[in-house]
Amino acid sequence: MxxxxxxxxxxxxxxxxxxxxxxxxxxxxxxxxxxxxxxxxxxxxxxxxxxxxxxxxxxxxxxxxxxxxxxxxxxxxxxxxxxxxxxxxxxxxxxxxxxxxxxxxxxxxxxxxxxxxxxNGITAGLAGMTLLGAPLTHRRHAHGVVFITGHNHPGEAGTDWRRLGATARDARLTLVIYMGIASCARIQRELLDALPAHTPAAVIQHVSLPQQRHAVTTLGALQETIAREGLASPSVIVIGDVVRGIHAVRAGA
The missing domain is CATH 3.40.1010.10 (Tetrapyrrole methylase, N-terminal domain)
Structure with missing residues (x-):
């Protein structure tokens, strides 16, 4: 050495x-x-x-x-x-x-x-939701948070989104998905096996930068919203009841 x-x-x-x-x-x-x-x-x-x-x-x-x-x-x-x-x-x-x-x-x-x-630095999943005025955990709506990548390592099957969705549902967890835009169709399809289509979702692009933009939607309309709004990488996808906090902040503004 x-x-x-x-x-x-x-x-x-x-x-x-x-x-x-x-x-x-x-x-x-x-x-x-x-x-x-x-x-x-x-x-x-x-x-x-x-x-x-x-x-x-x-x-x-x-x-x-x-x-x-x-x-x-x-x-x-x-x-x-x-x-x-x-x-x-x-x-x-x-x-x-x-x-x-x-x-x-x-x-x-x-x-x-x-x-x-x-x-350490502030990670985009936390900063993005904070800048929109909503938390990642909430004692009534989310008992924890999962940071997870939507990008599979070549040759690997990747995340079992069906199982993760069931865990998120049962344990009341917020899902924060990095690098998930390219795999959004699969992520949405498999999560819908465990989570209802009306589960709130948000996509936040270019977190904290002057060009930051976002869309609030539902899990059932996630892929359609990304395509319609032209959202692309780098973005984080947040799925869970805490996303409703974005609407609450907007309504109170």
């Missing part, structure tokens, strides 16, 4: 959903101290503007359905930069440990003898 440079370091930083005012203080300090930033596609320009003028910014985007930087290449860049004595920030949209592959990167760097710090 090769020891890293005494001067090099690596921090995984959650950039949140995009609005720089939603960064934590710890995230801001890490960004401002970086000499190299390895940046995901979903990190906004407003957040990158906080990096020091002399910092090197390397774009290593990973987007479903698009040409992406291989994960192994990203990890190799991180290791090489730390061993060259750089202050490396791996800047990720949302939170590094919620569908950000942060766990894989920490494991890889640990195997190379490099300690990694992790700075």
């Amino acid at each position: 090769t020891a890293p440079s005494a001067n090099g370091s690596c921090t995984l930083v959650g950039a949140g959903p995009g609005d720089p005012e939603l960064l934590t203080l710890k995230a801001l300090k890490a960004i401002q101290a970086a000499t190299v930033l390895l940046v995901d596609d979903l990190v906004s320009d407003a957040i990158l503007a906080l990096a020091p003028p002399g910092a090197r910014i390397v774009y290593v985007g990973k987007r479903g359905g698009c040409k992406s930087t291989p994960q192994a290449h990203i990890e190799a860049l991180m290791v090489a930069a730390v061993r060259e004595g750089e202050t490396v920030v791996r800047l990720k949209g949302g939170d590094p440990f919620i569908f950000g592959r942060g766990g894989e990167e920490v494991q890889h760097l640990a195997g190379a003898g490099i300690a990694v710090q992790v700075v």
